[in-house]
Amino acid sequence: MHDPLLDGGVIRKLWISETDLYRDHLLRLDGESRRNRFGGGVSDEFIRGYVDLSVGLDAVIHGFFVDGALRGAGELRSLGTTLAGEAEAAFSIERAWQSHGVGTALLERTLLAARNRGFRHLHMACLAENRRMQQLARKFDAELTFDFGSVVGEVQAAQPTPLSLMREMVADGHGFATAMLEVQSRLLRTV
Ligand SMILES: CC(C)(COP(=O)(O)OP(=O)(O)OC[C@H]1O[C@@H](n2cnc3c(N)ncnc32)[C@H](O)[C@@H]1OP(=O)(O)O)[C@@H](O)C(=O)NCCC(=O)NCCS
16 A cells, blocks of 8 residues: 555654644545544634644644645544543544554554543544544444534544653654654745
8 A cells, every 4th residue: 555654655643833734634635534524514714723732731632744844634622621631623624635554653642642631532524424433443442422413533542651751752762853854944944
């Protein structure tokens, strides 16, 4: 199978200064993907407001980059103090990069981040007809419960361990190095 991760695609956490890249990626989603990502049709204006709110709420966002362009994202967001230990995860891959293992890699990184932050339950809401997301969640032993046309996947995140913390640090170190190279090549392109 064609593997975009081996073809130069990289996954790393988004920096706070990259909010615009996240917004533009979500705006680029085709109609069906946008509906699946947000559980229904939403306007461009909604997406702009959503991104501002998410980044303000300290979401951990992993991005999938190809040649410096953000083509996929996995977002992890706490459900707040009243639901301590619970978080919500959501994924978005642009159509040309779907079904190539990117969602699997993003979910893996998101689960590691959830575990290291002490989240016990990870909610992933998706429409009932979204078979691909359900298949993806099932790969990680998610328990799926059906609720009025939408599906809520719950993953029991294991406790953090020194090794799991180390794995995230190593992944971030690699991500930082890659990001620096990207910034340098963007600068070179503009001179
Ligand atoms: C749902 C989504 C995140 C999945 O990511 P992806 O990169 O396309 O998925 P992967 O390639 O990692 O495949 C995951 C599993 O889904 C299944 N799958 C892949 N392509 C499929 C297809 N066309 N139809 C049905 N199932 C499919 C497979 O079981 C696959 O695992 P496997 O290859 O090990 O057998 C992505 O397609 C997407 O962003 N869709 C639009 C937005 C969305 O639906 N978000 C989810 C709600 S938050």
